[in-house]
Amino acid sequence: MLPRATEQLNAIHAMMESGHRSVRLERHTLVLWGLAAAFLILVVRLIFTPERFPETLQRVLASNLFIGALLTAVGVIDLRLTRRARRQRDETLSFVQVQLTKIWWLLVGLIVLINLGMNLFGGGYMFYGIVLALMGIAFYVHGLFSQQMLAWIGVLLIGLGLGGVALNLPFVVMEWLAVFVFGLGFPLLALVLQRNSGDIGLAQRLGTMCGWLLLVLAPTGAAYHFSHGSVAPEVPAVSLAEYRQGVSDGSQVVRLPAGTLVPIVIEVTGDILDGVGTAVLPVRLSHSLDLSVSNGRPDGLFRVDEEHWKKALYNYRVRDVNLQTTLARGRGPEVSVKLDISTHN
Amino acid sequence: MDRFANVEIDSVLHQPVRTRIAAYLATRGEATFSELKQALDITDGNLDAHMKKLVAARYVKIRRDTGDGRPQSSYRLTAAGESAFHSYIDSLQRLLHFEP
Numbered sequence: 001m002l003p004r005a006t007e008q009l010n011a012i013h014a015m016m017e018s019g020h021r022s023v024r025l026e027r028h029t030l031v032l033w034g035l036a037a038a039f040l041i042l043v044v045r046l047i048f049t050p051e052r053f054p055e056t057l058q059r060v061l062a063s064n065l066f067i068g069a070l071l072t073a074v075g076v077i078d079l080r081l082t083r084r085a086r087r088q089r090d091e092t093l094s095f096v097q098v099q100l101t102k103i104w105w106l107l108v109g110l111i112v113l114i115n116l117g118m119n120l121f122g123g124g125y126m127f128y129g130i131v132l133a134l135m136g137i138a139f140y141v142h143g144l145f146s147q148q149m150l151a152w153i154g155v156l157l158i159g160l161g162l163g164g165v166a167l168n169l170p171f172v173v174m175e176w177l178a179v180f181v182f183g184l185g186f187p188l189l190a191l192v193l194q195r196n197s198g199d200i201g202l203a204q205r206l207g208t209m210c211g212w213l214l215l216v217l218a219p220t221g222a223a224y225h226f227s228h229g230s231v232a233p234e235v236p237a238v239s240l241a242e243y244r245q246g247v248s249d250g251s252q253v254v255r256l257p258a259g260t261l262v263p264i265v266i267e268v269t270g271d272i273l274d275g276v277g278t279a280v281l282p283v284r285l286s287h288s289l290d291l292s293v294s295n296g297r298p299d300g301l302f303r304v305d306e307e308h309w310k311k312a313l314y315n316y317r318v319r320d321v322n323l324q325t326t327l328a329r330g331r332g333p334e335v336s337v338k339l340d341i342s343t344h345n
Numbered sequence: 346m347d348r349f350a351n352v353e354i355d356s357v358l359h360q361p362v363r364t365r366i367a368a369y370l371a372t373r374g375e376a377t378f379s380e381l382k383q384a385l386d387i388t389d390g391n392l393d394a395h396m397k398k399l400v401a402a403r404y405v406k407i408r409r410d411t412g413d414g415r416p417q418s419s420y421r422l423t424a425a426g427e428s429a430f431h432s433y434i435d436s437l438q439r440l441l442h443f444e445p
Contacts, residue, residue: 003361005440011361012368012434018384019372087410092419095374 022094023146027190028081033108034186036074038179040067060119068112075105096145107138125317128174132161132181147193149200152209157181172314176223177216185216228314233292233301243293251299256289304343317342354440357402358433362387362395367404367422367430375408375421396420404429 044063053059079101086093093101111131118124136157143151160181164174192208200208237253240260256262264281292301292309300312310316322338358364362385369384370376376384382392399405404426410417422430 003359003364005437008359008361008364009434009437009441011365012437015365015368015384016372019369022373087417090377090379090417092375092377092380092417094376095372098374 019094020096021145023097023100023142025142025146025150025190025193026078026082026085027194028085029078030186030190030193032074032078032081034182034184034190036070037186038183040070041175041179041182057120060116064112064116064119067115071108071112075108100142100145103141104138107134110134122321125171125174126165128171128178129161129165131178132164132174133158134161135181136161147196149193149196149205149208150189152205153189153212156209156213170314170317172228173220173224176227177220180216180220180223184219185212188212188215228311230301230309230311232303232309235292237290251292251294254291254293256285256291258285258288260285260289302343310343315343354436355429355433357398357404358429360395362391363399364433366392366395366399367426367433370405370420370422371427371430375419377417377419381420399426402426402429 044067047066048059048063050059053062083093111134114130115127118127136154136159138154139157140151140154143149143154160177164177169177189212192212196204196208233251233253235251235253237255239255243252243254262283262285264283266279266281268279287305290303290306290309291298293299298312301309302312302316303309318339318341320338320340322336324336324338326334326336328334358367365385366381369381373380378389378392378396381396382389385392396405400407403423405420406423408419408421410419
């Protein structure tokens with residue numbers, strides 16, 4: 001007996017859907033990319049220091065070349081391992097998965113380009129928010145053709161990334177978050193996906209997502225808590241006058257009382273400007289400031305009004321940078337620069 | 346059957362298992378024997394018989410890969426197979442008008 005047209009069309013629809021949902025992220029894929037990204041976040045700043053690479057352009061190019069090379073290597077290794085694993089299971093890479101792999105690589109390439117752009121032109125405080133959101137998009141797209149859990153984690157990552165930027169979370173918090181999302185969250189997700197190869201129920205999915213989020217956020221909070229605190233430097237405190245006279249060398253704390261003059265040296269250059277030299281803008285401290293100094297250079301530790309010591313990396317931020325050109329009738333052409341320097345995060 | 350006289354049906358594809366094989370390959374692109382067997386949930390012998398018919402009709406081609414690791418055979422639709430599958434779906438949609 002010949003099959004009915006409706007039955008055949010239903011069967012075709014079911015098989016086409018099954019063919020479309022044939023994507024599966026291998027365990028090694030998430031582990032490799034996750035660990036590589038966490039490694040890069042932790043070491044790039046330690047390797048490419050201003051001491052080793054004094055020129056900004058040189059440092060930026062070298063660090064981005066390193067990042068690009070490492071991620072390319074990870075991409076090639078991942079593809080080879082995936083093909084080998086599929087062959088061992090007598091499986092192939094589906095058409096959709098090949099296309100999704102290309103999207104993944106494009107997004108990773110985009111992240112490297114954004115990093116390069118932000119290194120050169122600023123805006124770096126948004127970097128990890130954008131990275132998390134882009135990875136979220138990659139997971140979400142994979143999840144559409146694979147396990148729904150991936151799509152859910154994708155949405156969560158997009159939320160974490162955009163939420164971090166919207167809430168103006170300190171750069172270092174976002175950095176720790178990215179370290180644990182990649183270094184811990186990705187391998188954990190690989191385990192979850194392997195254990196639940198089929199789609200799981202809504203309650204289980206929600207539970208898994210909350211558990212995953214908790215396991216990523218808890219170490220982020222702990223890392224931030226333990227790394228942002230600082231102990232008072234056990235070195236002699238000197239006044240600015242003593243420091244200037246060079247009474248003692250090495251490490252010391254220089255005390256700058258409120259009202260101390262902090263000249264801001266401004267240097268402006270440009271192809272349409274002529275005869276512009278260096279200007280000094282006199283600014284005074286409104287609070288007393290203790291600066292920890294090593295060999296004549298501030299080492300990043302400070303305290304305001306004798307409160308607790310802070311690390312500049314966590315508590316010093318220039319924000320709301322605004323440059324505006326006006327041509328007022330009374331005053332003529334004028335360029336006004338506004339910026340806000342904050343020691344609170 | 347007079348009312349179906351104007352609708353030409355591909356006899357190779359108008360068989361439930363072969364229809365499903367073609368539909369699966371149309372979206373997946375390429376699949377091994379094991380993947381097809383798992384997706385269709387049928388026996389080796391049954392699948393083999395249907396694959397032979399699809400290959401004989403030149404709707405499906407086999408790619409044998411002998412790269413590193415064990416040799417692997419995978420199946421994909423030929424251009425003729427894709428065209429026949431689309432025509433078959435058109436035919437089914439026209440047939441729908443005649444179904445109660």
